[in-house]
Amino acid sequence: MPRPPSPPSRSTSAPAVETVDTSFLETLLGYNARRAALAVIDVFLERMAPYQLKPVDFSVLSVVAHNPGITSRQLCTTLGILPPNLVGMVNALEKRELILREPHPRDGRAMGLHLTGAGQKMMRDAEQTAAALEADVASRLSPTELRTLISLLKKVYRPA
Amino acid sequence: MPRPPSPPSRSTSAPAVETVDTSFLETLLGYNARRAALAVIDVFLERMAPYQLKPVDFSVLSVVAHNPGITSRQLCTTLGILPPNLVGMVNALEKRELILREPHPRDGRAMGLHLTGAGQKMMRDAEQTAAALEADVASRLSPTELRTLISLLKKVYRPA
DNA sequence: TATTGTTATACTCTATAACTATA
DNA sequence: TATAGTTATAGAGTATAACAATA
Numbered sequence: 001m002p003r004p005p006s007p008p009s010r011s012t013s014a015p016a017v018e019t020v021d022t023s024f025l026e027t028l029l030g031y032n033a034r035r036a037a038l039a040v041i042d043v044f045l046e047r048m049a050p051y052q053l054k055p056v057d058f059s060v061l062s063v064v065a066h067n068p069g070i071t072s073r074q075l076c077t078t079l080g081i082l083p084p085n086l087v088g089m090v091n092a093l094e095k096r097e098l099i100l101r102e103p104h105p106r107d108g109r110a111m112g113l114h115l116t117g118a119g120q121k122m123m124r125d126a127e128q129t130a131a132a133l134e135a136d137v138a139s140r141l142s143p144t145e146l147r148t149l150i151s152l153l154k155k156v157y158r159p160a
Numbered sequence: 161m162p163r164p165p166s167p168p169s170r171s172t173s174a175p176a177v178e179t180v181d182t183s184f185l186e187t188l189l190g191y192n193a194r195r196a197a198l199a200v201i202d203v204f205l206e207r208m209a210p211y212q213l214k215p216v217d218f219s220v221l222s223v224v225a226h227n228p229g230i231t232s233r234q235l236c237t238t239l240g241i242l243p244p245n246l247v248g249m250v251n252a253l254e255k256r257e258l259i260l261r262e263p264h265p266r267d268g269r270a271m272g273l274h275l276t277g278a279g280q281k282m283m284r285d286a287e288q289t290a291a292a293l294e295a296d297v298a299s300r301l302s303p304t305e306l307r308t309l310i311s312l313l314k315k316v317y318r319p320a
Numbered sequence: 321t322a323t324t325g326t327t328a329t330a331c332t333c334t335a336t337a338a339c340t341a342t343a
Numbered sequence: 344t345a346t347a348g349t350t351a352t353a354g355a356g357t358a359t360a361a362c363a364a365t366a
Binding site: 267268 | 323324325326327328329
Binding site for chain 1: 315
């Protein structure tokens with residue numbers, strides 16, 4: 001198992017490190033996926049600030065919007081959030097009158113989650129903003145490249 | 161601004177929510193990139209457990225391995241870590257005798273970071289394990305698709 | 321005056337155990 | 344008994360301010 005090129009021999013008068021070599025990390029999918037996700041999230045935080053929504057809040061509201069009556073448990077499973085950690089988020093969103101809990105029609109233990117009128121109105125704008133912001137972040141990709149990228153990402157994390 | 165198909169009319173005897181619809185979130189690059197990154201990281205944590213390396217530790221060691229003499233400041237800039245948060249990591253890696261601090265040749269304030277012999281030996285195995293693990297996670301992608309995916313991700317987060 | 325490394329500290333995120341009320 | 348929602352709490356991860364030594 002050969003070690004490729006001999007290291008830059010630190011014992012010379014070489015200037016320690018001038019330009020940092022990250023070529024190995026850049027061969028790793030995990031490294032690149034994380035950097036890309038963080039880049040998008042940075043812009044997300046800026047542009048969604050007017051709505052006071054962080055990515056998790058947005059995900060919760062969006063899933064509730066498209067699945068009225070969904071239970072907390074279902075939300076947790078879908079988004080990979082642990083139940084104790086969801087409670088605070090839902091409480092906060094309820095205090096902001098964007099979301100509300102109603103008794104589940106057939107399970108006395110569960111609560112169905114719904115958007116309020118204000119919540120629905122806000123999410124229409126917020127989802128549009130999110131889509132626009134992503135298009136900006138991915139502006140160096142053609143529409144076809146973006147579709148390819150998303151489809152390949154799904155292949156990585158999707159169960160089947 | 162029309163609202164597409166009428167909602168599943170919760171007021172009927174409909175079963176609240178049966179299958180959760182995440183189709184909107186799945187159109188978002190940020191959502192998909194984050195899910196994919198988390199999927200890779202999960203497997204990373206399992207398979208790198210024998211080395212007792214979390215993703216950050218691995219990144220630090222890998223960059224030091226390929227850039228002997230690099231300063232803490234350079235490491236922080238490269239990996240997006242804040243200086244106060246790097247201190248503890250380097251201390252821990254130093255205590256494990258994988259890394260060591262040496263005075264910088266030309267800057268009395270700075271310390272150059274280097275891998276120990278044990279650190280170099282371990283990272284040769286660890287980097288091989290990381291590459292193998294990623295190939296497994298991306299097993300549903302062809303080699304060409306994986307190359308495409310990584311190249312598109314770089315286009316998203318890279319400065320230029 | 322500016323920068324490197326560091327300490328102290330606070331805030332957020334994520335994780336575990338255990339309780340209650342319903343099933 | 345098992346599950347939904349909740350509480351309390353612990354542990355990572357991430358953030359800012361400030362200081363000593365050196366540039």
